Amino acid sequence: MEGSDPSLPGNSPLSLTLLLRFTDSREASRVFEALKVDDDGFVNTRLEDDTIRADFLRSNPLSIKRAVDDYLACAVAAEGALRH
Secondary structure, eight states: OTTOOTTSOSSOOEEEEEEEEOSSHHHHHHHHHHHHTTOSSSEEEEEETTEEEEEEEESSHHHHHHHHHHHHHHHHHHHHHHHO
């Protein structure tokens, strides 16, 4: 398939959307800036007011789980750093 991602074999990759809501858009923006640097093809992160939207596209359930686990660990670390 032309233009397809070789890491996604077959015609049915898995997608998952994660929404992280914050108390206000300022806090969301600060966490977003920390997470955005990791958008290296495994996730597409967008800021929508007080919410961070992360869209994942992977080839299998284990791969998507690992990507989400890594992303959430980074989100927790970023949010914790803002509170200190």
